[in-house]
Amino acid sequence: MSRRQTLALLAVVGVCIALYLTLYKIGVIGVLSCSIGSCETVNTSKWSTLLGLPIAAWGLGAYVALLLLAMVGSGAREESVSISRLIVALASWSVLFSAWLTYQELFVIRAICIWCVSSALLWVLIFAVSVVDLRAVSRAG
Amino acid sequence: MVSKQRGNSSQRFYVVLALVAVVGAIFIVRAARAPRAIANVTTAPITAAQAEGYLMGNPNAPVQIMEFADFECPACGNFAVITEPDVRNRIVNTGLASYRFFDFPLPMHKNTMAASNAAACAADQGKFWEMHDELFRNQPEWNGEATDDPKKFFLGYVKSLGMNTDTWEKCFDSQAHRSRILANQAEGNRRKIQSTPTFVIGTRLIPGAMSYDVFKAYVDSAAKEAPPVAAKPDSAATSGPTKGATKGATK
Numbered sequence: 001m002s003r004r005q006t007l008a009l010l011a012v013v014g015v016c017i018a019l020y021l022t023l024y025k026i027g028v029i030g031v032l033s034c035s036i037g038s039c040e041t042v043n044t045s046k047w048s049t050l051l052g053l054p055i056a057a058w059g060l061g062a063y064v065a066l067l068l069l070a071m072v073g074s075g076a077r078e079e080s081v082s083i084s085r086l087i088v089a090l091a092s093w094s095v096l097f098s099a100w101l102t103y104q105e106l107f108v109i110r111a112i113c114i115w116c117v118s119s120a121l122l123w124v125l126i127f128a129v130s131v132v133d134l135r136a137v138s139r140a141g
Numbered sequence: 142m143v144s145k146q147r148g149n150s151s152q153r154f155y156v157v158l159a160l161v162a163v164v165g166a167i168f169i170v171r172a173a174r175a176p177r178a179i180a181n182v183t184t185a186p187i188t189a190a191q192a193e194g195y196l197m198g199n200p201n202a203p204v205q206i207m208e209f210a211d212f213e214c215p216a217c218g219n220f221a222v223i224t225e226p227d228v229r230n231r232i233v234n235t236g237l238a239s240y241r242f243f244d245f246p247l248p249m250h251k252n253t254m255a256a257s258n259a260a261a262c263a264a265d266q267g268k269f270w271e272m273h274d275e276l277f278r279n280q281p282e283w284n285g286e287a288t289d290d291p292k293k294f295f296l297g298y299v300k301s302l303g304m305n306t307d308t309w310e311k312c313f314d315s316q317a318h319r320s321r322i323l324a325n326q327a328e329g330n331r332r333k334i335q336s337t338p339t340f341v342i343g344t345r346l347i348p349g350a351m352s353y354d355v356f357k358a359y360v361d362s363a364a365k366e367a368p369p370v371a372a373k374p375d376s377a378a379t380s381g382p383t384k385g386a387t388k389g390a391t392k
Contacts (some may be wrong), residue, residue: 013164013165016165016169020169024215025215040284044215044280045279045281
């Protein structure tokens with residue numbers, strides 16, 4: 001499996017997590033499956049929405065954007081530097097934003113949502129793969 | 142040869158991608174379709190109180206709306222904060238429908254009974270709907286996962302709403318309205334409510350929060366149907382609303 005395909009796969013996992021949390025936030029899903037932590041506390045806090053939209057919906061948008069970039073950039077266009085740069089930029093921003101959200105969970109809300117933490121870790125992994133991808137593509141170019 | 146290998150690799154990738162997507166979709170669909178927690182069927186005596194809910198608007202309006210909700214349920218909170226203001230302004234205040242709130246405390250929410258109690262005691266002072274709004278707006282700070290002592294938050298709302306703190310506290314501590322809350326819950330159980338929020342609009346029982354437009358469509362549809370008082374609780378439960386709740390509702 002290529003690096004871009006790996007990124008696409010990680011994006012699909014992220015889409016599932018973000019969609020699950022978004023559907024909970026808008027009331028389609030009644031109770032979150034949350035064996036560790038306090039998902040409800042986090043997802044009903046004032047930090048769970050941004051500019052009128054659930055944070056999870058923003059995450060969903062970011063994962064869908066990553067999926068599109070990774071799919072467009074796989075196969076024959078595997079060596080496109082501009083796509084690699086875009087993916088690194090998206091992943092960097094998402095890692096920083098996830099870090100801020102995790103800080104809010106730990107030190108302000110004082111509750112942890114296992115799904116949110118999973119998403120944050122996923123972005124760290126995506127960032128690592130995207131950096132490897134950019135370096136490999138730059139070297140090849 | 143290389144191209145054939147690449148083709149096989151691509152095929153494998155799409156298979157894995159589809160598998161992950163299908164597993165995720167199954168998980169989400171199962172979560173969305175899972176029955177939500179069902180309230181405890183209480184064995185406590187409830188004959189002393191009648192399931193009257195809390196009324197907002199004209200009890201003789203053409204359409205009767207009932208809401209069964211849990212103060213600690215996030216979907217109920219979202220509905221109360223996002224959609225309900227429009228429902229009040231454009232449906233209840235215009236006389237299209239009356240609106241009754243019924244407590245439906247769910248067993249998994251450990252502070253919800255206290256919240257129902259807090260709201261019932263606020264109704265004594267004509268501030269049910271104001272307290273209802275405060276409870277839903279501030280759900281993140283007093284819910285059962287956030288605190289073991291919700292009363293201190295409730296007291297803050299009582300003060301900010303200008304209620305008599307001593308009277309409210311006496312009522313809250315003695316759980317004076319417990320039988321009323323349980324009667325509301327029993328009314329929900331009788332109607333086989335499975336999740337919160339659930340609405341009865343005219344003759345229709347509609348589970349789940351919904352947007353204003355969808356809500357209005359149900360009200361319009363109910364307005365065309367006869368008899369218009371179909372959603373009213375049973376005769377045993379139809380005694381008039383508490384004065385306080387009505388007063389608070391129609392401010």
